[in-house]
Amino acid sequence: MARPQPDREADVPVQRLRIRYAKRGRLRFTSHRDFQRALERALRRAAVPMAFSGGFSPHPRVSYAGAAPTGSASEAEYVEIALAERVDPDRVRADLDASLSDGLDVLAVVEAVPGTPALPELLTGSVWEIVLPGLTEGDAAAAVRAFLAADRVEVERMTKKGMRRFDARAAVVRCEVSRASARALAESRGECAILRLVVRHGTPAVRPDDVLAGLRVVADLRPPSPPAVTRLRQGPLDEGTGEVLDPFASETRAARTT
Amino acid sequence: MVVAIQIPGGRTVPVESLFPRLEPLLPLVQKPIQYVGGELNSVVRDWDEADVRWCLMYPDAYEVGLPNQGVQILYEVLNEMAGVLAERTYSVWPDLEGLMREHGVPQFTVDAHRPVGAFDLFGVSFATELGYTNLLSALDLAGIPLSAADRDESHPVVVAGGHAAFNPEPIAEFVDAAVLGDGEEVVGAITEVVREWKREDRPGGRDELLRRLAVSGGVYVPRFYDVDYLPDGRIRRVAPNRSGVPYRVHKHTVSDLDDWPYPKAPLVPLAETVHERYSVEIFRGCTRGCRFCQAGMITRPVRERSITTIGDMVRGGVQASGFEEVGLLSLSSADHSEIGDIAKGLADRYEGSNVSLSLPSTRVDAFNVTLANELSRNGRRSGLTFAPEGGSERMRKVINKMVSEDDLIRTVATAYSNGWRQVKLYFMCGLPTETDEDVLAIADLAKRVIDTGRQAGGRGDIRCTVSIGAFVPKPHTPFQWAAQADWTTVDARLQKLRDAVRSDRRYGKAIGFRYHDGKPSIVEGLLSRGDRRVAAVIRRVWEDGGRFDGWSEYFSYDRWADACAEVFAGGPVSLDWYTTRERDSVEVLPWDHLDSGLDRDWLWEDWRDSVDEVEVDDCRWTPCYDCGVCPSMDTEIQIGPTGKKLLPLTPV
Numbered sequence: 001m002a003r004p005q006p007d008r009e010a011d012v013p014v015q016r017l018r019i020r021y022a023k024r025g026r027l028r029f030t031s032h033r034d035f036q037r038a039l040e041r042a043l044r045r046a047a048v049p050m051a052f053s054g055g056f057s058p059h060p061r062v063s064y065a066g067a068a069p070t071g072s073a074s075e076a077e078y079v080e081i082a083l084a085e086r087v088d089p090d091r092v093r094a095d096l097d098a099s100l101s102d103g104l105d106v107l108a109v110v111e112a113v114p115g116t117p118a119l120p121e122l123l124t125g126s127v128w129e130i131v132l133p134g135l136t137e138g139d140a141a142a143a144v145r146a147f148l149a150a151d152r153v154e155v156e157r158m159t160k161k162g163m164r165r166f167d168a169r170a171a172v173v174r175c176e177v178s179r180a181s182a183r184a185l186a187e188s189r190g191e192c193a194i195l196r197l198v199v200r201h202g203t204p205a206v207r208p209d210d211v212l213a214g215l216r217v218v219a220d221l222r223p224p225s226p227p228a229v230t231r232l233r234q235g236p237l238d239e240g241t242g243e244v245l246d247p248f249a250s251e252t253r254a255a256r257t258t
Numbered sequence: 259m260v261v262a263i264q265i266p267g268g269r270t271v272p273v274e275s276l277f278p279r280l281e282p283l284l285p286l287v288q289k290p291i292q293y294v295g296g297e298l299n300s301v302v303r304d305w306d307e308a309d310v311r312w313c314l315m316y317p318d319a320y321e322v323g324l325p326n327q328g329v330q331i332l333y334e335v336l337n338e339m340a341g342v343l344a345e346r347t348y349s350v351w352p353d354l355e356g357l358m359r360e361h362g363v364p365q366f367t368v369d370a371h372r373p374v375g376a377f378d379l380f381g382v383s384f385a386t387e388l389g390y391t392n393l394l395s396a397l398d399l400a401g402i403p404l405s406a407a408d409r410d411e412s413h414p415v416v417v418a419g420g421h422a423a424f425n426p427e428p429i430a431e432f433v434d435a436a437v438l439g440d441g442e443e444v445v446g447a448i449t450e451v452v453r454e455w456k457r458e459d460r461p462g463g464r465d466e467l468l469r470r471l472a473v474s475g476g477v478y479v480p481r482f483y484d485v486d487y488l489p490d491g492r493i494r495r496v497a498p499n500r501s502g503v504p505y506r507v508h509k510h511t512v513s514d515l516d517d518w519p520y521p522k523a524p525l526v527p528l529a530e531t532v533h534e535r536y537s538v539e540i541f542r543g544c545t546r547g548c549r550f551c552q553a554g555m556i557t558r559p560v561r562e563r564s565i566t567t568i569g570d571m572v573r574g575g576v577q578a579s580g581f582e583e584v585g586l587l588s589l590s591s592a593d594h595s596e597i598g599d600i601a602k603g604l605a606d607r608y609e610g611s612n613v614s615l616s617l618p619s620t621r622v623d624a625f626n627v628t629l630a631n632e633l634s635r636n637g638r639r640s641g642l643t644f645a646p647e648g649g650s651e652r653m654r655k656v657i658n659k660m661v662s663e664d665d666l667i668r669t670v671a672t673a674y675s676n677g678w679r680q681v682k683l684y685f686m687c688g689l690p691t692e693t694d695e696d697v698l699a700i701a702d703l704a705k706r707v708i709d710t711g712r713q714a715g716g717r718g719d720i721r722c723t724v725s726i727g728a729f730v731p732k733p734h735t736p737f738q739w740a741a742q743a744d745w746t747t748v749d750a751r752l753q754k755l756r757d758a759v760r761s762d763r764r765y766g767k768a769i770g771f772r773y774h775d776g777k778p779s780i781v782e783g784l785l786s787r788g789d790r791r792v793a794a795v796i797r798r799v800w801e802d803g804g805r806f807d808g809w810s811e812y813f814s815y816d817r818w819a820d821a822c823a824e825v826f827a828g829g830p831v832s833l834d835w836y837t838t839r840e841r842d843s844v845e846v847l848p849w850d851h852l853d854s855g856l857d858r859d860w861l862w863e864d865w866r867d868s869v870d871e872v873e874v875d876d877c878r879w880t881p882c883y884d885c886g887v888c889p890s891m892d893t894e895i896q897i898g899p900t901g902k903k904l905l906p907l908t909p910v
């Protein structure tokens with residue numbers, strides 16, 4: 001895979017691929033920076049013909065979209081890459097998956113349909129699952145009711161710019177307590193409650209830990225051990241139904257018609 | 259997966275993954291990714307299918323330990339062997355250590371999160387002595403008694419390796435064994451002894467296993483040697499206390515590096531580490547004879563890897579890892595007999611690709627610049643590094659670094675006129691016989707370098723960085739007898755040098771100055787040339803909270819000095835006694851019974867020559883001067899040229 005010589009012009013991308021990947025198991029502790037390095041290395045290893053930016057230190061053109069926080073697992077992370085040559089997306093899926101550690105799993109690769117909105121514009125909502133070990137369904141349900149009944153729930157989080165205070169309530173579209181599955185019970189080794197949360201993306205992005213902080217504020221809900229958080233879906237938020245849709249819908253349609 | 263280990267009394271305890279217990283702690287610590295493993299090319303082998311199990315450790319943080327070549331090589335070599343399993347562990351930072359203690363989680367491997375205490379062997383690689391306190395943390399967290407004497411058959415055999423193991427006496431109390439030299443072959447031999455002993459159902463217990471290792475002659479087992487002291491503190495005698503145990507233990511030397519092309523599939527971490535590259539060792543050993551350089555002395559003779567093996571390793575390693583940078587490692591890489599062809603061949607192969615090549619060579623000559631030009635084809639010409647080590651001509655004669663000032667100036671002129679804009683110069687401070695003038699000469703040299711650069715480069719933005727390390731006398735070198743300069747002297751000289759550089763406005767910004775204060779070097783000196791009595795100091799420091807001594811934010815000189823004062827109180831020895839005291843030729847040195855191959859008389863003569871400012875040549879190009887290594891180790895210099903060239907890669 002050729003890279004431009006120093007100080008050369010940028011490559012013209014001839015194809016854009018959108019990738020959905022998962023962060024699973026112990027690799028949920030991968031930070032976004034760690035993932036970026038791993039992906040760029042995997043792209044080299046898999047010999048994906050990347051389009052490079054110009055300038056003195058050309059880099060492969062990869063666009064990242066809102067990553068799950070370090071420590072959260074995810075079944076729905078998205079990234080877009082620009083290529084200098086056309087390739088078969090299924091082949092890239094397989095090669096890239098083989099070039100990444102187990103636990104960073106490439107689930108789907110589609111060719112972006114020209115004219116579809118950019119990833120950050122498409123990814124307007126997320127569905128999260130939060131397993132709260134050591135809590136009963138009843139405790140969790142009461143806390144959620146109190147949270148949803150409030151107009152505003154102010155929480156604090158340390159950000160790169162220092163401590164920030166913001167409302168965690170408005171971004172929450174839905175929050176339900178679901179019955180713990182046998183799997184969740186086994187993994188948390190005992191009683192646990194499970195929340196299913198739909199949030200609208202915004203600034204600052206309200207994350208599951210902010211909602212948990214909110215539950216602490218309104219109902220003093222304190223899980224005895226750290227919760228296990230997984231992003232289940234990410235995509236366009238249907239404000240009417242509160243559902244999060246498939247961000248690859250147009251690509252899937254396009255593939256079906258060709 | 260639940261498997262079981264046998265412990266004495268026939269009880270079995272299951273060896274489960276510790277991950278479920280570790281996992282709830284990880285969100286509470288910094289950079290949890292460093293504790294989860296799962297690196298590309300890491301291996302998890304079935305516990306029950308292995309009959310010998312090694313846990314390998316680099317006793318520093320993951321970010322430093324993961325790239326370590328020694329551990330990566332042995333990890334791969336061992337995991338390729340039938341019936342053998344190897345996993346890795348690294349030092350945990352104090353935040354996690356605290357939580358592990360609170361929640362009773364023992365030291366774990368990152369591969370399968372198995373408890374370190376469940377392995378047969380615990381191999382710890384010491385590149386530096388500053389990892390000793392971290393060894394104690396790991397042992398303690400693993401539930402392994404700190405003193406080897408307190409261990410039983412349920413505990414792993416703790417084996418020290420790496421350069422620091424050439425004098426393992428300060429940690430003799432804490433390790434069961436130490437191995438000197440190249441590890442590739444000897445790990446197999448140790449594995450066989452353990453396998454055999456286990457197959458026979460562990461006859462004679464731990465003591466017998468250690469005896470079998472010791473009588474092989476290639477494994478040092480400190481408990482089988484008694485050390486007696488003279489009233490004045492010096493060692494009277496070191497002698498075996500068990501029949502069949504050899505008086506001297508010799509180092510291991512792999513003769514043909516082409517037989518051991520490791521690492522083939524380097525570990526690719528998810529976490530950020532200090533080196534993100536694939537490194538290929540292009541030769542081992544060095545015969546330049548720099549007198550301060552322990553690595554150069556203890557890895558003799560020179561053994562080259564052939565140009566074709568290097569080419570194959572680079573191709574395979576880059577393919578297996580996706581690394582962008584390839585480092586051609588050795589103690590003096592420009593000295594490979596076919597380095598020109600290697601550099602050109604690799605540069606041709608990877609021209610226009612994203613693979614960049616680096617050659618950590620600091621040789622002061624124009625050829626080095628030519629090489630750097632070749633290797634920088636794919637990148638930018640930023641900085642070049644040269645290591646004159648001594649500031650004055652006289653100093654360089656003492657240390658046997660045969661570079662004249664004019665050589666250096668010619669070399670930097672070539673570098674600057676070839677478009678390199680920054681030159682880095684390495685020096686040492688506190689060398690034997692050094693005076694203020696020798697150190698101040700560094701300032702004059704740096705100024706001449708800038709003048710030359712401004713003329714040659716025809717531009718003003720030339721820079722030169724002067725990096726200075728404090729000299730620490732090391733075992734198995736001609737300076738093993740020398741007095742280490744005390745830290746006040748070193749700090750005062752560095753201060754004068756800094757003032758001399760800063761005093762002249764014309765150079766102010768052009769000359770950068772990097773140095774560390776002299777205190778850590780004194781502690782390194784204590785641990786380098788210490789004997790078994792130093793163990794009590796290490797233990798005291800560790801109990802007092804000493805950890806990560808290689809990190810300035812954790813290192814505390816006072817903690818070490820206080821521990822020495824306390825431990826040595828009322829006795830003949832002291833921190834100064836171990837560091838700033840010159841030894842004479844008859845003194846028994848703590849490592850005299852450990853054989854690096856170097857002839858003691860030759861080392862002593864070289865030490866005397868050094869004081870007389872007499873230089874010695876490189877035996878690679880000039881006749882052998884009988885340092886002793888080749889005959890005593892039954893090895894010889896292995897160099898090319900092979901005459902082969904690297905062919906272009908054909909895309910697959």
Ligand code: SF4
Nearest residue numbers: 877882883884885888
């Ligand atoms: S024995 Fe001779 S040839 Fe061998 S390393 Fe020593 S000086 Fe060189």
